[in-house]
Amino acid sequence: MSPTKQRTIRMAAVYVGLTIGAIVVLFPFFWMIVTAFKQPGQAFTPEIFPSNPTLENFKRVLTDYGFARYFVNSVIVATTAALFATIFATFAGYVFAKKRFAGRDRVFGFLLLSLMIPGMMYVVPQFAIINKLGWMNTYQAMIVPHLANVFGLFLMRQYMMTIPSELLEAAKIDGAGEWKAFMTIMVPLSVPIIATLFLLTFQFHWNNFLWQLIVTNVERLYTVPVGLALFRSQHEQSYTLIMAGSCISVLPIAAIFFFAQRYFIEGMTMGAVKG
């Protein structure tokens, strides 16, 4: 067998394997979209494509259930929180990575310890604080408590440590001030990790059911995860409606990933190729 033929067979095998993997991974999304178009009660019938497709589920979800409102709330909360959390983490990561000050590593270690505390432990104390501040039923209650993101700080610091300090020194020699050096050297080189952190934080807030439920008492402030939960009553769930709601809820994350994927992939492969 000629080398070219061998290669072709090997490539074919790889493609087949990857296609099967892709189908397995994408099937739940496919099922979600298809079910959203099915008639109520037909969610689990054996047919793959609905014989009687309907837009009724989407219409009901958006109008009867006020999902449009929940969607807007989630967009506001998730975008703002992700934006500010990323900004703070970037600044802090830069400081911990590139600056020297007394006790720097000890403080960092101490902050890392906080990652070991289960998230649920924060709920009651943070709720008490929110309450004392009079922030119940506000957007800031959903955004502010998670802005100081230690995980983000950790990501940023580790990444920035791999950026050679010589670049910064060179910029300083050329007369760049602190801010200029940061914005023109550190940030452009860290774009992959910044994009990744933005997406992760956005995703966290987009799915943060419990906290958003606890700090809101009025339906006009409910967010997408809380809204989706309203479709489940004690004993049963309306699958077609839930799937329609989920389709809508998946759009922003899919959009962000689609547009920013260049940066994620760049970030992931950055260390892979030498030279």
Next chain:
Amino acid sequence: MRRLILLFAAVLVAALAAGGCGGGEREGASLTIWQTYNDEENPVFKEIVAQFEESHPGVTIEVVRLPFAGAEPKIMTALTTNTEPDIARVDVSFLAKLATKNALYDITAHVPAEFQAEILPVALQSCVLNGSLWGLPDQTNGLCLFYNRELFRRAGLDPDRSPVTWDELIEYGKKLTDADEGVFGIGVRNSLWWSLPFFYTYGAELLSDDGTRCLLASEKGIEAFQLKVDLHQKHRIEGGAWRAGGIQNDLGFQNGRYAMIMNGPWAVKTLENAGIDFGVGLIPAGPEGSRTNVGGNNLVVFRNAKNPELAVEFLMFVASAETQAMWADRLGQVPINVGALDTIDAEKHPYLPVFVEQMQTATARPQTQYYPEIENLMNPEMQAALDGTKSVKAALESAVAEIDKLLAGELE
């Protein structure tokens, strides 16, 4: 870049201002209610609230609708900061927990004895703890036997008659099961609440009277659970619905895989929408007759409510015969006021009379704040027994040993 950030900041401030405003001072008495009604019940409840506000001028009621899944943590968190509402709708097991933690208002003195006598006994019992009344029911339900009439016809069985005893059920099951086709006579769920009908029909009790011991490992309990296990192991009429990865009983029933399942009144609408030709019968009788478990929800008043008497009035309004008659008529649920029982329109809600009849022989769940933990201890053992990895006796006995330890911690 900088301009983008400034723009965002401006939008944020605007959004916060819009979101943060709202809510002013209210004049006159007011009540806050947190409820967990589903989409059908919600509009009817809103009507009930409007009726109450009309008959009580000057009273404003604020209703917040919560998803059922998050209601318990939300209420518990609110209690830690004294931001709980006046009234909340809670599941019967949650009421025991709240009452034990002294979060509720004792309404025994505020509800006249004649009114208490109007309430369905099993429903009222779910609100009683340590001799005091802590709330009033707003919904009660219990499992009944649902059967697929089409599959009955095909197997040559009378489509209008469900099996009356467990032996009959086994007989029917054998005729209905066709393992090659993947159709089974029955599908059962594995959880303590869903197994209680089996236990109760044999006369096995869940807890001793003083709530310190679990009695499910008694002879009767073992017999009862053995019957359930045999449905799958011995008679092979059960389709493995309890297994991880098995077809769940609701879905199996909808897809015609299980000819019979246990289910409650909440399932009627979905099945009607799916076009299934089904009937509802009583739970088959064991030595103690036909019995079922009790679930449902209660309305409770919290201890720190500002207007407790007004709140109790609201509870009594919801539980009154007129309101319950409307509730049963609009939603097809079992009314909790016996005065409303004869107003049921059997044509509009053909299955309701069966549920009502079943509730007459339902066994109330003993009130304990540990019910969820008891379930968590029982379920894996029952799973092992259904699997065949443990004998029924061994499984029940080891579960009961753990549960007794748990309950012993209750006595300080």
